[in-house]
Every structure is written in C-alpha cells, then in structure tokens.
Amino acid sequence: MILKFAQLLFGGPVKNSLNGFEFASYTKVEDLIEDLDFSTIVCVDGALADRKGNEEILLALKKLRQAKYGYITPVFFADSLNNLNLFVDGAEMSAEEMLRKGSRIYTNLKGINLGKNCEETDLRLLTFFYSRGQSYRALPKLFPHTDAIYEYPEISLLLQSNLTIDLVSNASWELQSKEKENNGGSSLLKMLSLTSQGLIEKGKLIERIRLCPHCQSGYLNYIDRCTLCGSIDFEKRKMIHCFTCSHIAPQEEFKEGMRLACPKCNSILRHIGTDYDRPVESYLCNSCNERFIEPEVYAECLNCRKKSLPENLIVRQIYEYRLSEKGERAVKMGQIDFKIELFDEQQNMLMPYFCHISDWLLKMRQRYLDAEFSLIYLNIKGLKMIEENVGRECLVNIVQELAERIRSMVRFTDLTTNSSEDTFWILLPRTSAQGGDILAARLMELEKLIMIDEKSIARIECHSVQIPKEYVGKENATMLFINQYEAARRE
Ligand SMILES: [Zn+2]
Ligand SMILES: [Zn+2]
Ligand SMILES: [Zn+2]
Structure with missing residues (x-):
C-alpha cells in the first residue's frame, strides 16, 4: 500500500517534520478533503498557539472527521498542542513514525468496506475503533465545562460534537455559553448507548461522578445541615x-x-x-441546640437549584472503552444487528440453565404443594418496522426505555432468558398463576411505550403460563414445553 502525506498548514511558523518525504500542502481543510482518499496521512503544521489558532484547528479536525474518507484518516500534529493532542493520533512524531502508525491503521482496515461503513454514525465510530487496532481504548477526558463533564475527544469529533475550543481549554463560562448550536450529542452518552447494544465494552474504570437527577448537571454543592431543624448554622464542639x-x-x-x-x-x-x-x-446546632453525630448532607444543584439527597443523585461510572466482538463483526459486515436486550446480564441467563432451574422447580411443585411458580411469555413484534420508519437510534432509545421499565417490574429473584431475538421468558419463583397474570397484564401495558405513530406500531404479547402436569417427569420438561408453546403461537 502506498501512503501519501498531506500537510495541513495554519498561519504560524512551520516545523516541516515531513522534510525528505513527498507531501502535498494545503492551507484549507476543504481542499484537503477534496483530495482525500484511503491512503492519506494528515500532518497539521504551523499551528498558532493562541485561542483563535486552536479553534481553527479544532474546526478543521471536525470537518475532516465528517468527510467521507476523513473519518478514519490518520492525523498527527507536527507540534504538541496540549489539550488538542487527545483528538489526534499523535504529536511531535518523526515522519517515519507517522508513516509507521498511519500504515498500521490502513493495514488494520484491509477488507473493510470503508465507503459503506461511513454512511452511518455508529458504524463510523466502530470502524474508527477497529482501525486503531485491538489494543485501542477510547479514553475519557475531563472537560469540566461540558454538560457531560467527561468526553472522549476522538469520538466526539466523529459525532459533530459541540466541543468548542473554550470547553477544551477549560476556559470560563461566558466564553462557552454562546456556542451551543451544532450539537451532535455527547460522546459519553454515545458510549453508553453503544455499550448497551454490546458493540463496545467497558475497560478500566477511570472515575465516578454524580449528577443532579433533575437536570443531569454535575455542578453540585454539598451542604450539611442540622438533622432536626435543617439549619446550616451548627458547629463541631x-x-x-x-x-x-x-x-x-x-x-x-x-x-x-x-x-x-x-x-x-x-x-x-x-x-x-x-x-x-x-x-x-459532637455537633451542636446554633439554631435549635440539637446535638448530633453526623450532620445530614444533601446536594444542591448549582444549575437548577433543586436539592437532592446524595443517594438520589445519578451515579455515572466513567470507563475506558474498547471494541467488542460484536462491534468488530458489525464493522466487517458493514451493518449493525440490533438485538433487543430487555434484561440485565446478571438476571438474564442462557436458555438451558433457565430450563434446568424451571425443571427443578417443577419437581419441587410435585412434592410440596406450596412450591408454586409461574412462567411469563413475552414477545415483541414489529420493532424492525419501527426501525425502518424512525431509524435505529430512536429504536434503541425506545428499547432502552422499555427494558428499564420491565426491569423495574421484575424482582431480583426472577430469572429471565430469551428463546429468540424477540421472545423472552421470565421465571417467577413462589408466584401463583394469579400473581403471574397480574405481572403479565402490567407488562402488556408497556405497549403504549412503543407506539410511535400509526405507521410504527409494535405489539407486545404477554401471558402468564403454568407448565401443565403432564410434563412433569419428562426429560427436559421446560424446554419441551417452551418449544411446543412457541410453535403453537407461530401457527
Ligand atoms: Zn437545629
Ligand atoms: Zn452533672
Ligand atoms: Zn439540576
């Protein structure tokens, strides 16, 4: 593979690290994008060290990452640009190093249909992960003035992100408040959404932050107060x-x-x-003279001014992320298979285990009269059509909402499994047929959640079922029952 260097020049002094190599020079990123193909390595040179200079570079990088070929292009800085270095593949490297790293990126991409993968945002992101190799991790970076507080710089570029140079350089409030227009969403929320689809995986846990449950702001002031009268006027004595x-x-x-x-x-x-x-x-309230061991602590949001108890704050774990096997498959296939995941990994088990436990409960029921249990059959139809009408991003949101609601209804001791892509089973230990019916009816009501418009209707079919007596004593009774039950529904 023959790679070519493209030098993107800004108005400052040029370092010319490409000397001795063949390269084309550009002063406008638009011209560079015109000439771009899947063999270009970009080196940014002549950066002006001031705010305006940095802003120009950030804008140019955003444009480049939006371009058809630019989303995976290796990009380097001739000189280190502090906070901006995190947005590119390297800074202050020799031409040989850039070539080596750039060529590794293109080698990784062999056999991938880059033109096709560029058409959809999620696939672009996954392809970017893939191009940077197996050991690549998207690293979170603290930008205290952004809404999400943490962002993944390289990923945010691919998202048309709203990161501005002032946010990146941690500049003050006034500077950033006016620039909120092209909001492609936060890279952090995108990471959460891709993880919930199993397309990327959590790596190392980097940080844990707490957010206001009302407006998701991270600007919280923790206030302690008297446990009796709520006054903040107390002393340690x-x-x-x-x-x-x-x-x-x-x-x-x-x-x-x-x-x-x-x-x-x-x-x-x-x-x-x-x-x-x-x-x-050891605390004494100056307002009511109450003595207490620990003051009561609550968090006041500096954004919406609402007060919350610490346990009610949203806890967000900030991880590194890497591509998952499923994500890798999506990159190679050029499409993302969307699977509905209604249940937590901890609760959701593989079909054979689920059936094994149900078989055991069946035997228990045979011996002890009070050892009743119920199964719930849950089938969701029509999601493919919703996807076609409203797009996958929207479908993913709907399914996440649905999953959250279902999880809140299911007890921790209930077990779940899926027998196919759209069919789920819930096992309710110590639950009568009547109890099962109640839950099934409540689950059916969730159908409202997935009604978008007349064209996009999905159906939830849900029944509480008891494994009939005649199955008792048969080998793999539950599996047998489930298969026959589902076959009867398909007819
Ligand atoms: Zn008091
Ligand atoms: Zn005394
Ligand atoms: Zn708030």
Whole structure:
C-alpha cells in the first residue's frame, strides 16, 4: 500500500517534520478533503498557539472527521498542542513514525468496506475503533465545562460534537455559553448507548461522578445541615457527659477556672471514664441546640437549584472503552444487528440453565404443594418496522426505555432468558398463576411505550403460563414445553 502525506498548514511558523518525504500542502481543510482518499496521512503544521489558532484547528479536525474518507484518516500534529493532542493520533512524531502508525491503521482496515461503513454514525465510530487496532481504548477526558463533564475527544469529533475550543481549554463560562448550536450529542452518552447494544465494552474504570437527577448537571454543592431543624448554622464542639446527672453540654460550659465542673449538678469532674466521658455527638446546632453525630448532607444543584439527597443523585461510572466482538463483526459486515436486550446480564441467563432451574422447580411443585411458580411469555413484534420508519437510534432509545421499565417490574429473584431475538421468558419463583397474570397484564401495558405513530406500531404479547402436569417427569420438561408453546403461537 502506498501512503501519501498531506500537510495541513495554519498561519504560524512551520516545523516541516515531513522534510525528505513527498507531501502535498494545503492551507484549507476543504481542499484537503477534496483530495482525500484511503491512503492519506494528515500532518497539521504551523499551528498558532493562541485561542483563535486552536479553534481553527479544532474546526478543521471536525470537518475532516465528517468527510467521507476523513473519518478514519490518520492525523498527527507536527507540534504538541496540549489539550488538542487527545483528538489526534499523535504529536511531535518523526515522519517515519507517522508513516509507521498511519500504515498500521490502513493495514488494520484491509477488507473493510470503508465507503459503506461511513454512511452511518455508529458504524463510523466502530470502524474508527477497529482501525486503531485491538489494543485501542477510547479514553475519557475531563472537560469540566461540558454538560457531560467527561468526553472522549476522538469520538466526539466523529459525532459533530459541540466541543468548542473554550470547553477544551477549560476556559470560563461566558466564553462557552454562546456556542451551543451544532450539537451532535455527547460522546459519553454515545458510549453508553453503544455499550448497551454490546458493540463496545467497558475497560478500566477511570472515575465516578454524580449528577443532579433533575437536570443531569454535575455542578453540585454539598451542604450539611442540622438533622432536626435543617439549619446550616451548627458547629463541631467538644462535648462532655456528666456521669452524676447525665447532663451533656459543650466543654466550655463545664469550665470552672482550671477545673471541670458540671453546670447542672455542680459535681467536680476529675477523671474521664469515672466522672465523665465524651459522647459521640459532637455537633451542636446554633439554631435549635440539637446535638448530633453526623450532620445530614444533601446536594444542591448549582444549575437548577433543586436539592437532592446524595443517594438520589445519578451515579455515572466513567470507563475506558474498547471494541467488542460484536462491534468488530458489525464493522466487517458493514451493518449493525440490533438485538433487543430487555434484561440485565446478571438476571438474564442462557436458555438451558433457565430450563434446568424451571425443571427443578417443577419437581419441587410435585412434592410440596406450596412450591408454586409461574412462567411469563413475552414477545415483541414489529420493532424492525419501527426501525425502518424512525431509524435505529430512536429504536434503541425506545428499547432502552422499555427494558428499564420491565426491569423495574421484575424482582431480583426472577430469572429471565430469551428463546429468540424477540421472545423472552421470565421465571417467577413462589408466584401463583394469579400473581403471574397480574405481572403479565402490567407488562402488556408497556405497549403504549412503543407506539410511535400509526405507521410504527409494535405489539407486545404477554401471558402468564403454568407448565401443565403432564410434563412433569419428562426429560427436559421446560424446554419441551417452551418449544411446543412457541410453535403453537407461530401457527
Ligand atoms: Zn452533672
Ligand atoms: Zn437545629
Ligand atoms: Zn439540576
């Protein structure tokens, strides 16, 4: 493969790291994009070190990553550009190094239909992951002034992201507030969505942040207050507990010259442990005089001003991400198979295990009258059509919402499995037929969630079922029952 260098010049002094190699020079990214193909290595040179210079480069990178060929193009900076380095494949490298790294990227992409994969955002992202090799990890970077607080710089470029140079250089509020127009969404939310589809996988956990449950802002002020009256006016005080009369008060009130004397019963307190001790309550409210061990803490959102208890804040784990096997398959096939995942990995088990446990419960039911259990059959039809009408991104959101609602209805001890792409089974231990019917009816109601318009209708079919007596004693009774049950529905 013959690779070619393209030098993208800005107005500053040029380092010319490509000397000795053949290259074409451009001063406009649009011209470079015209000439771009799947053999170009871009080297950005002549960067102006000021804000405007950096802004021009960020804009040029965004344009490049939106271009048909530019989404996987190896890009390097001749000089280090601090915060911007995270957006490209390297900085301050020799031409040989750039060539080596660039050629590895193109080698990785052999056999991939890059023209086709560029047509869809998710596939572009996955192809980018794929092109950077197996050991590639999308790394989160803290940008404190962005909505999501963390972004994945390289990925954000592919998303038409709203990252501006001021956000990237952690500049102040005023500078960023006016620039919010072309919002391609946060790369962090995109990572979450791709993970929920199994297309990428979590790597190392990097950070954990807490967000306001009302507006998802991360700008929180933690306030502690008196557990009784809610006042924030309290102090940490050294307390003394008089053994003679059980009076508890701040140490100052016991002071009598050099001695300690109880202000209530006048006992002289000489020995700690015999005459007095220090109680664990060490905070004293100046408003209501209540003593307490720990103040109550709540978080006030500096954005929407709503107050939340810490346990109600949204906890978001910030991970590194890598391409999954499923994602790799999507890149190679040039299409993403969307599978509905209604249940958590922890609860969802493979069909044979599910059936095994159900068989065991069946035997238990035979022996003990109160060992009843129910199965729920859940089938969702028509999602393919919704996808065609409203696009996959929207479908993914619908299914995520659906999954969340279903998970909230299912108990932790209930087990789930899927027998096919659109058919799920739930096993409800210690649940009567009647209890099963109630849950089934509630699940049916979720159908409203997946009605988009008259053209895009999906159907949820849901029944509570009991494995009939005649199956008891048969080998693989549950599997047999499920197969026959589903076959009867298909007819
Ligand atoms: Zn006393
Ligand atoms: Zn108080
Ligand atoms: Zn808020």
